Amino acid sequence: MTPDPIPVRSVSTLECRNCGAGAPIDEHFCRSCSRILALGRHGDYFSFLGVPRRLNLDMQELERHFRELSRKFHPDYYYNASPTERLASLERSSYLNDAYRTLRNPAARIEHLLAIEGLPPARSDESTGPGQGAAKVPPSLLEEVFALNEELDEVRELRESGADPSALRARLDAARVPIDARRDDHERQLRELSGQWDALPADAAPAAKRAILDALRERLLERNYINNLLATIEREMAGSGLSPLGSGPLGHAPEA
């Protein structure tokens, strides 16, 4: 999961705990004594994995970097090392695994880009905790959500009055169609925006970058909402009758 929000580069250099030499934050090993470096408050999975900050990544290259770094960091190879190095190996491996899992997944990759570019997380409304769906209906989806909720209510009533399950299934299938179409549309828009981001020149104006990032965030929020709707339908299909709309974990500190 993407930790959010991520403190980006709160420090620019690390200090090797073995020899005390300074090391740039993107280094994994001390240039002076070649020992593995403790993990600082790193924030950028792209630079950690040594790949460009792009949304269309060469997956084979990403995988190769992951394997190469795994071979450098893995605790297997630090069994006889000092406790400091063993801890560094454990933390660096864990971080590498998080980074790879995040960048491998297109949606998580966009979320991570938004986070390191300083945008608020696209996954949740401010009032809910991490990892859960948005509580507020995006305005552009109001119509579909309204129609779906009505349909789900009717299906539940019919179910309780003992209606034929196959008829209910057909209605739920039909209810999916407009939402599936919206999702396909969003996937297409996300791909287009990703292409635009990757095509930005290195010296692009901050406003141009921000416009694309804002649009990405907007689409992603809607997309996550759509996925929640689809999950609701699937749950209804499974007959659990649970409605997760608007629910989220309680009792956590609001993310600052």
Place this chain on the structure above:
Amino acid sequence: MSKVVGIDLGTTNSLVAYVQNGAPVVIRDGSGDGLVPSVVSIGDDGTIFVGREAQRRLLTTSSRTVYSVKRFMGRGIDDVRDEASLLPFRVGGEAGGVVRIGVADREFTPPEISAFVLRELKHRAEEHFREQGEFDFEVDRAVITVPAYFNDAQRTATRDAGRLAGLEVLRIINEPTAASLAYGLDQKNRGTIAVYDLGGGTFDISILKVEDGVFQVLSTNGDTHLGGDDFDQLLMRLVLRELELAGSGGASAEMVQAIRKAVIQAKWDLSDQDDTDIVVEPSAVLPQGYRRRITRDEFEALIRPLIDRTLAPVRQALADAALLPKDIDEVVLVGGSTRIPLVRRMVEELFGRTPHSDLNPDEVVALGAAVQADILISGRREMLLLDVTPLSLGIETMGGVVSKIILRNSTIPASGREMFTSGVDSQTAVDIHVLQGERELAADCRSLARFRLRGIPPMPAGLPRIEVRFQIDANGILAVSATELRTGIEQAIEVKPSYGLTDEEVERMLIESFEHAEADFDARLLIEARNEAESVVHATEKSLRRPDLHRVAEEELQPGELQRIDEALADLKAAIAAPIAH
């Protein structure tokens, strides 16, 4: 330099292996047997018997003998109450605590019983190294394997067992992954592998991608309560029903064990033959004896529902790896139960390809564990295992809902964090309940531990920002730490494992374990002789059961030789059955 080994601590059998001149080998006894039955028996004088001798005692002194203890590792009494009915030993313990195994007037936890098995393996390995003329033959470090689908409590219980046996557990690794490592040794190729591991008590499926010597697990799934034991139980119930003893409590523990032995033999036979007899020889425990014809079709119809249960985890693992059955390049079979033809057929149908079974499915896991032990000690880097955590890890939030912090199939080591705050003003402690599982409600997930965070500086409610960090290490075992971010104060954490032992309990058991007597040297020699005799009996009986025995006897044996074989066999069996004098 003391020795390191790899250990497969199985439900039915355990093995120890090590790397010799770059290649892993299983350490065998005098009769060439690598398997140590995971059976522990306690003599009247407190002597601990492990392995084949304990297995023999199962037939004569059932109530002092424990088997299949792996099924109870890291579990609570509520999890296992149902299956305890046919077992000769007492299974008890407090509700919500670890299982206690009662033998005669003593109680053991499952890690203590497993530790006896591990000590036997350690002993076997040390004998081997001593015979090899090694100056320092002590074995003090080991890699131990566990089912991939073992949860945190079950892994921790296994590590505790290692400590109790006087072993530093270098690493806990997953059985299917260990098997893939053993297979990967001579096949330097790349591809996507499915390992289907059906053992005595557990089922695992792991999907791996192998490239450049990196064995990366993409997904894993399974059932920690499904295996050969369950097939045996079905057959045992069939026999008990026919003897009209099912549920009536009329069967003595010894009779149940005699039946168990007979059905296991029949099960084995049916892997090579279309039919066989379940034979319980007449004896004190069952004077009339029992004999029944059983066909392979009949057996398959009986166990098919259980094998069907392995398919859902396989499909889930494929879905989690985002793969279709046709994307799998190789299928590897591990575990004794994969010798059953029906299992092979169903796996073959599912993946549309013939599964691999070039290596002995009983030994391949121990070989892989030995390779991993060698990697850790030697630092050789040509191979690397990247495994995953099988189950999601989360904490209970208000309303009993689980908030997931590390998702299943995350590559390990893995870390995650979660923010907490206080609910009332000046609150200085917060309770946290850690759970493992995929369900949404805490009540449906496995409780791992309860933590209390103390030492939170008094602040208005909602102001403290406590970051709780979860770290799963390369063993798949969780550690938790916490910091209050506004003050930077590291929080004290008290751990109360839900189904595990506290460090103090392990320490105490460690001391107690020195007091357990083990069989002395003379007794050991006798046990080894009996083991060897049993191997001979087993091989002879197998030959005598050949369908073409009469033709072979006519063509290749002297007149009367068959009868002499029968007589010698009976004498040897009588000698084996004689009790060890103490």
